[in-house]
Amino acid sequence: MSGLIGPEGGPAPGATGVRFGFFTDSSICIGCKACEVACKEWNGVPDHPLDFTANSYDNTGTLGANAWRHVAFVEQGTTTSGRGGNGPGAGAADFRWLMSSDVCKHCSSPACLEVCPTGALFTTEFGTVVVQDDVCNGCGYCVTACPFGVIERRESDGGAWKCTMCYDRMRGAREPACAQACPTDSIQFGPLDELRVRASARLAEVVAAGEERAQLYGHDQTDGVGGTGALFLLLDDPEVYRLPPDPVTPTRRLARMWAMAGAAAGALAALLAGSLAGGTGGGRHR
Amino acid sequence: MGDPSPVSAGSLRTYYGQPVLKQPEWTWEVPWYLFTGGLAGASTGLAWGARTTGRPGLAATSRLIGATAAAVSPVLLVMDLGRPQRFINMLRVFKPTSAMSMGSWLLSAFVPAALSSGVLGATGRLPRTQRLAEGAAAVLGLPMCTYTAVLLADSSIPVWHEARHHLPFVFAGSAAAGAGAVATLLAPAAEVPPARRLAVAGAVGELVAAEVMKHRLGRLADPYHQGGAGRWARAATACTASGATLLTLPGRPRGERRSPGMSVGASLGAALVLAGGICQRWAVFRAGFASAADPRYTVGPQRERRRAQAG
Numbered sequence: 001m002s003g004l005i006g007p008e009g010g011p012a013p014g015a016t017g018v019r020f021g022f023f024t025d026s027s028i029c030i031g032c033k034a035c036e037v038a039c040k041e042w043n044g045v046p047d048h049p050l051d052f053t054a055n056s057y058d059n060t061g062t063l064g065a066n067a068w069r070h071v072a073f074v075e076q077g078t079t080t081s082g083r084g085g086n087g088p089g090a091g092a093a094d095f096r097w098l099m100s101s102d103v104c105k106h107c108s109s110p111a112c113l114e115v116c117p118t119g120a121l122f123t124t125e126f127g128t129v130v131v132q133d134d135v136c137n138g139c140g141y142c143v144t145a146c147p148f149g150v151i152e153r154r155e156s157d158g159g160a161w162k163c164t165m166c167y168d169r170m171r172g173a174r175e176p177a178c179a180q181a182c183p184t185d186s187i188q189f190g191p192l193d194e195l196r197v198r199a200s201a202r203l204a205e206v207v208a209a210g211e212e213r214a215q216l217y218g219h220d221q222t223d224g225v226g227g228t229g230a231l232f233l234l235l236d237d238p239e240v241y242r243l244p245p246d247p248v249t250p251t252r253r254l255a256r257m258w259a260m261a262g263a264a265a266g267a268l269a270a271l272l273a274g275s276l277a278g279g280t281g282g283g284r285h286r
Numbered sequence: 287m288g289d290p291s292p293v294s295a296g297s298l299r300t301y302y303g304q305p306v307l308k309q310p311e312w313t314w315e316v317p318w319y320l321f322t323g324g325l326a327g328a329s330t331g332l333a334w335g336a337r338t339t340g341r342p343g344l345a346a347t348s349r350l351i352g353a354t355a356a357a358v359s360p361v362l363l364v365m366d367l368g369r370p371q372r373f374i375n376m377l378r379v380f381k382p383t384s385a386m387s388m389g390s391w392l393l394s395a396f397v398p399a400a401l402s403s404g405v406l407g408a409t410g411r412l413p414r415t416q417r418l419a420e421g422a423a424a425v426l427g428l429p430m431c432t433y434t435a436v437l438l439a440d441s442s443i444p445v446w447h448e449a450r451h452h453l454p455f456v457f458a459g460s461a462a463a464g465a466g467a468v469a470t471l472l473a474p475a476a477e478v479p480p481a482r483r484l485a486v487a488g489a490v491g492e493l494v495a496a497e498v499m500k501h502r503l504g505r506l507a508d509p510y511h512q513g514g515a516g517r518w519a520r521a522a523t524a525c526t527a528s529g530a531t532l533l534t535l536p537g538r539p540r541g542e543r544r545s546p547g548m549s550v551g552a553s554l555g556a557a558l559v560l561a562g563g564i565c566q567r568w569a570v571f572r573a574g575f576a577s578a579a580d581p582r583y584t585v586g587p588q589r590e591r592r593r594a595q596a597g
Contacts, residue, residue, distance in 0.1 A: 064308070114383040117379070117384045118376060136369070137373060138367050139367055140310065140368065144310045144442065146308065147442040148306070149305065150308075153311045153368050239301070239581075240299050242301030243306075244306050245591075246591045246595075250440050251383050253440075261433055261454040263455075264454030264458040267455065268428055268432070269428055271484060271487050272462070274483070275335075275481070275487060276335040276484075
């Protein structure tokens with residue numbers, strides 16, 4: 001354990017300026033949804049109507065304004081039909097569950113923050129990305145910008161909401177509610193540098209154990225979002241869990257976009273000039 | 287991303303076919319703003335150009351069109367906010383990484399200029415201030431027409447983001463066409479020819495830019511060919527093309543005394559070009575929703591990139 005973590009599992013006093021994050025190890029997720037419940041309880045996230053999606057055990061649906069943790073359930077392979085009862089391993093030779101608790105990625109170059117016109121979104125002293133609800137005017141620009149489809153406007157109050165990595169708890173030297181509630185330590189909280197090392201080591205173990213498709217997500221700091229503050233160990237490709245395989249922060253290309261808009265404005269000026277050329281209109285009658 | 291293959295499903299895997307991205311939160315005010323902002327921006331440019339080339343009638347008309355469209359624009363934007371009472375927070379920061387922040391500042395300079403130019407021009411008061419405002423509105427009007435393309439393109443929605451090099455030209459053409467068309471309908475007949483030329487040139491530009499955009503988008507452009515956005519896109523092409531054609535026909539003057547020089551065909555053509563521009567904005571707007579709704583548009587090209595990187 002590093003000196004950056006205090007006795008309550010949160011950032012130790014004086015650990016400001018250190019980037020903290022999550023490491024979600026999906027290989028040991030049991031799909032209990034304790035993270036979803038703890039998050040809702042602590043953050044006062046509104047309830048949303050219970051809806052049976054028929055998508056395995058996923059009845060939460062998606063991350064959004066009212067769901068800051070979301071456990072994905074994927075059933076792969078086939079069960080042998082009819083026989084075998086309900087006992088452990090019954091008819092499960094080529095069947096497996098994939099479960100993974102998804103969350104805001106707290107990107108290194110966060111699109112939501114970059115496009116926010118009010119400055120409501122900011123980077124905290126822990127390197128996390130948080131919305132200041134008393135500043136947000138509900139323009140919705142962050143919603144179109146996020147390459148992960150995480151942030152969303154809340155219907156009841158018109159503001160944008162997402163995971164804060166329990167900013168209030170972190171300031172109180174406690175770990176985020178989801179990480180504390182997770183019974184298997186599938187969700188780990190800590191200084192990002194340490195988590196990155198731990199994630200690499202864990203990947204090596206999991207691959208050695210025979211999970212050939214296992215991979216880290218958000219770990220590559222040269223990817224389109226500069227790496228993420230929430231790392232994942234996945235047992236299959238990201239899109240299987242509804243994660244974009246190669247997300248890009250759209251603002252990375254903004255300079256070129258402004259250049260094109262400038263060129264188009266120039267073209268418009270040329271159209272105006274061309275239309276008005278051809279003699280003055282004064283006294284000219286056709 | 288001009289490659290037409292990325293979205294050809296087949297091996298693509300998704301999470302129960304659910305979207306990766308969120309639908310935009312924006313409502314009907316936004317496509318109308320795309321239209322009014324472009325109309326206002328190009329009209330103020332036309333007003334300045336008409337005055338400096340000795341066409342006072344066309345200048346007066348365009349000035350008023352510009353002022354009216356400029357007055358409507360911020361109202362639409364404020365209405366679209368989730369918390370309209372906090373619209374002023376838009377001016378809390380000056381943020382070049384946010385097209386919406388830059389647009390808010392641009393609008394805060396453009397609207398007063400266009401309004402004072404219009405009001406002073408109509409009342410004949412403070413002529414020097416009026417000319418100053420008119421010049422400012424004309425200059426600011428140009429980016430008013432195209433920054434909205436950056437607003438949409440700087441998003442994760444494939445049909446908007448991957449059109450980032452072409453969308454500004456679609457909007458510029460559409461803005462020119464709209465300003466020319468309204469002036470064709472309302473300006474004194476003797477000074478209509480430049481407006482008519484602008485409407486035709488803008489319409490052609492809009493059509494060409496939109497076709498190039500769709501071609502370069504490849505399969506990502508599918509929303510422009512199907513469903514609600516497809517209907518708007520087809521209507522846009524039909525209206526703009528037929529309107530521009532009518533405007534280029536010589537046409538016979540209608541009831542010489544009422545409107546000398548203006549033909550029924552030209553009026554109809556201008557109205558069609560105007561309608562085409564409105565449909566174009568709605569097509570682009572609705573295409574974004576369709577593009578966000580289908581995970582194949584998001585996952586397909588990204589998976590292709592990963593494969594290419596892997597070698």
